[in-house]
Amino acid sequence: MTRLALFAIDLVAVCVLVFGLYFPRHRRRDLVVAYLGVNVGVLAVAGSLSSGDVGAGLGLGLFGVLSIIRLRSTELDQHEVAYYFSALAMGILGPLSGGSAWLAPALMALILVVMYLGDHPRLLRNYRRQVVVLDSAVTDHVALVAQLEQLLGARVHTATVDRVDLVNETTVVEVRYSHRAGVGTQRLAEVGLSR
Known part of the structure; x- marks a missing residue:
């Protein structure tokens, strides 16, 4: 050739x-x-x-x-x-x-x-990664995961805290989670989070 x-x-x-x-x-x-x-x-x-x-x-x-x-x-x-x-x-x-x-x-x-x-859209399509800023300072990891699961309407696999600000009462956390198709979408829209 x-x-x-x-x-x-x-x-x-x-x-x-x-x-x-x-x-x-x-x-x-x-x-x-x-x-x-x-x-x-x-x-x-x-x-x-x-x-x-x-x-x-x-x-x-x-x-x-x-x-x-x-x-x-x-x-x-x-x-x-x-x-x-x-x-x-x-x-x-x-x-x-x-x-x-x-x-x-x-x-x-x-x-x-x-x-x-x-990179197919259907491969692992229910898995997401997101950085979330919470309007409270959460230092207990179990409570943090429970709050994120309720907020996202999904199962949290990992939650890595980037910053906890005790003065301003905020927590910045990187979340890796999954949900069934359609579950959690309405909750994300309610709280104004983007995917």
């Missing part, structure tokens, strides 16, 4: 990743540009510099340097980091596939399948 064909496969794969998976699910336009830019940029650099002598080392070096720069520049959610690494990996796979005609396209397809399944 020619290098131009591998580049075209990469461009199709990144378009599927960005426009078929990421944007319809998460709707962040700024990251669409970032994912496309990092993929095409890595593809261009790796394609122009790749040779038999520097192939694997170049790929790992690009992956590491670009990851550090990008991940230190802004805060990303974990699913956004996964999409970022997927776009980066696909950009490296094309030029550095090692001469195998099927290896790079197969690995790109594997990345797309894993991202499709791992």
